[in-house]
Amino acid sequence: MAVNQASPRVKPPHAGKLQTSGETPPRKMPFLAKLWRDSPLLVMVAPTVIVLLLFTYIPLLGSVIAFMDYVPFLGFTGSDWVGWDNFTSLFQDQAFWHALWNTLQITFLQLLLYFPIPVLLAVFLNTVAMPLAKKFVQSVIYLPHFLSWVIIVALFQQIAGGAGVVNRFLITHGLSPFDVMSDPGTFKLLLTTQAIWKDAGWGTIIFLAAIAAIDQGLYESAVIDGAGAWRRFWHVTLPGMRPIIILLLILRLGDSLTVGFEQILLQRDAVGPGAAEVLDTYVYYNGVIDGSWGTATAAGLLKGIVSLLLVLVANKLAHRLGEEGVYQR
Amino acid sequence: MTSVNRPVWLGKPKPVAIALKGLALILISAVVIFPFLVVVSTSVATKKEIDANGGYLIWPAQISFEAYRQIFDGTQVTRSIVISVGVTVVGTAFSLFCTVLAAYGLSRKGSLFQRGLLTFVLITLLFGPGMIPVYLMVKQLGMLNTYWALIIPGAVSAFNIVIIRGFIQGIPQELFDAARMDGAGEWRILWSIVLPLSRAVVAVVGLFLAVGYWNNYFGPLLYLNDTEMWPLQLVMRSFVLENNITTTATHIPGQIAPPAQSIQMALVVIATIPILCVYPFLTKHMSKGMLTGAIKG
Numbered sequence: 335m336a337v338n339q340a341s342p343r344v345k346p347p348h349a350g351k352l353q354t355s356g357e358t359p360p361r362k363m364p365f366l367a368k369l370w371r372d373s374p375l376l377v378m379v380a381p382t383v384i385v386l387l388l389f390t391y392i393p394l395l396g397s398v399i400a401f402m403d404y405v406p407f408l409g410f411t412g413s414d415w416v417g418w419d420n421f422t423s424l425f426q427d428q429a430f431w432h433a434l435w436n437t438l439q440i441t442f443l444q445l446l447l448y449f450p451i452p453v454l455l456a457v458f459l460n461t462v463a464m465p466l467a468k469k470f471v472q473s474v475i476y477l478p479h480f481l482s483w484v485i486i487v488a489l490f491q492q493i494a495g496g497a498g499v500v501n502r503f504l505i506t507h508g509l510s511p512f513d514v515m516s517d518p519g520t521f522k523l524l525l526t527t528q529a530i531w532k533d534a535g536w537g538t539i540i541f542l543a544a545i546a547a548i549d550q551g552l553y554e555s556a557v558i559d560g561a562g563a564w565r566r567f568w569h570v571t572l573p574g575m576r577p578i579i580i581l582l583l584i585l586r587l588g589d590s591l592t593v594g595f596e597q598i599l600l601q602r603d604a605v606g607p608g609a610a611e612v613l614d615t616y617v618y619y620n621g622v623i624d625g626s627w628g629t630a631t632a633a634g635l636l637k638g639i640v641s642l643l644l645v646l647v648a649n650k651l652a653h654r655l656g657e658e659g660v661y662q663r
Numbered sequence: 664m665t666s667v668n669r670p671v672w673l674g675k676p677k678p679v680a681i682a683l684k685g686l687a688l689i690l691i692s693a694v695v696i697f698p699f700l701v702v703v704s705t706s707v708a709t710k711k712e713i714d715a716n717g718g719y720l721i722w723p724a725q726i727s728f729e730a731y732r733q734i735f736d737g738t739q740v741t742r743s744i745v746i747s748v749g750v751t752v753v754g755t756a757f758s759l760f761c762t763v764l765a766a767y768g769l770s771r772k773g774s775l776f777q778r779g780l781l782t783f784v785l786i787t788l789l790f791g792p793g794m795i796p797v798y799l800m801v802k803q804l805g806m807l808n809t810y811w812a813l814i815i816p817g818a819v820s821a822f823n824i825v826i827i828r829g830f831i832q833g834i835p836q837e838l839f840d841a842a843r844m845d846g847a848g849e850w851r852i853l854w855s856i857v858l859p860l861s862r863a864v865v866a867v868v869g870l871f872l873a874v875g876y877w878n879n880y881f882g883p884l885l886y887l888n889d890t891e892m893w894p895l896q897l898v899m900r901s902f903v904l905e906n907n908i909t910t911t912a913t914h915i916p917g918q919i920a921p922p923a924q925s926i927q928m929a930l931v932v933i934a935t936i937p938i939l940c941v942y943p944f945l946t947k948h949m950s951k952g953m954l955t956g957a958i959k960g
Contacts, residue, residue: 374850375768378767378849378853388804489699493698599881600880638790642790
């Protein structure tokens with residue numbers, strides 16, 4: 335999105351003003367003079383350009399090892415080209431399809447269970463008229479967003495793990511305990527719960543802002559027309575939030591192939607790869623751990639390209655629907 | 664006090680509604696606060712009490728800071744804290760240095776190569792290389808097993824550049840004109856005009872960067888083979904999630920060693936404290952910053 339925003343094809347009308355304010359009109363400035371004038375700016379951008387070249391652009395080119403039988407000892411120049419072999423063996427690998435399936439399942443589960451919660455939470459918080467209580471709850475529920483996944487998983491282990499608070503409670507009350515932290519069957523639900531605990535509060539910010547932007551006059555007219563709380567929510571609040579809900583929903587869809595990598599990596603050993611292998615962990619274990627550089631890079635490249643396509647399509651959709659939403663409002 | 668923000672047309676709320684709402688607020692806060700209460704309580708509890716209660720405590724009757732003493736005596740944890748602080752400070756400084764310079768360098772429309780360089784930066788928002796090619800690049804440059812591998816590859820984010828650049832472009836043009844008239848060069852303008860004016864936004868971006876460096880655990884896992892070099896997050900993972908508690912603290916005779924659970928939870932507390940310290944500053948600015956980001960990004 336930012337690409338469209340920040341480098342507009344059509345210059346805003348005042349764009350020329352920045353240049354003409356100097357003593358010399360820049361349009362007729364010879365190249366060398368311009369270079370002399372702007373060289374400090376170029377020097378300033380240089381560190382960023384170097385970092386991006388080294389760690390984004392050259393590695394992007396380095397993705398060609400997806401088409402190589404890459405041997406680290408031989409390097410890029412010494413390794414053999416193998417054409418599409420890595421992709422063929424990738425598609426024949428059962429584990430790859432399994433990882434893809436797990437990834438999509440987790441994405442779906444999070445869309446279903448995680449996504450509505452910040453919306454509802456924001457609507458609820460907005461009905462709280464006590465400023466102090468509201469502020470307090472807000473600062474409390476934003477906090478987990480800033481904690482590392484190691485801490486989050488440790489907290490969950492302490493509360494819901496085998497020797498945790500919940501199980502202790504179950505045992506002392508004569509119920510049978512269960513360890514959700516190492517149960518492959520419920521692992522995806524556990525991931526979603528953790529994601530909700532960590533980020534649902536933080537996610538309310540953007541929806542609260544959307545609600546705050548709704549014209550209060552609409553509520554007044556609704557009340558005069560005899561609308562109760564539920565109808566006001568349905569006919570005023572929800573339509574007001576619609577554009578931002580659709581935007582975020584579509585962006586999340588565009589990001590379908592990415593599910594909490596650090597979060598899953600931390601807990602993969604506890605439940606085994608059957609339940610926990612996703613595309614990113616598949617790449618990590620095949621490449622860095624097992625040394626199948628070619629296949630792992632092929633998987634990563636494929637994921638990158640599909641994600642890019644999804645993001646572009648989602649962007650287009652969001653743009654279209656966003657416009658529509660504005661008109662409807 | 665209860666009806667400060669309440670519009671007139673809503674009428675008087677029913678007592679039941681107020682009670683239910685209050686209950687919901689308390690429940691929501693409790694879901695977040697309760698785990699922390701357990702963690703802090705367990706970290707300062709005595710072995711006897713933890714054993715009696717089966718591994719955790721909600722409210723300790725006796726308080727003992729033995730776990731903390733042992734953590735700061737033990738070579739590995741103490742070292743990992745120093746490492747984490749160092750990587751966070753140097754990393755944040757380096758990231759901010761690159762980001763602020765690039766944001767200013769790309770802020771003047773029509774300067775030489777500005778459009779091209781901006782596109783060069785922004786493309787990275789859309790498409791990044793996979794994990795493996797970056798790893799091989801870091802390896803190629805001989806940065807494996809150095810702290811630079813944690814700092815440099817991810818130092819620049821186009822998103823942060825966009826945020827600060829947007830702010831700089833909002834500074835009135837007259838200020839730049841006046842400074843140039845007085846003979847100030849670009850570096851001088853950046854230092855004496857842009858930086859003082861954008862202190863808040865730079866601080867917020869810096870805090871977010873610092874939280875990121877502090878919380879980073881996959882970077883060290885990927886790039887550092889030597890456990891001696893591990894930062895706090897990795898040591899915490901090993902201690903708390905994998906149960907490898909290896910404090911080498913000298914055991915003082917006659918004193919009871921702190922229980923493993925206390926040491927684990929004390930680590931969690933220590934890893935959380937820096938976040939809590941910067942949290943008020945984050946809350947102050949973050950909703951604004953996040954919204955600008957959401958609209959621009």
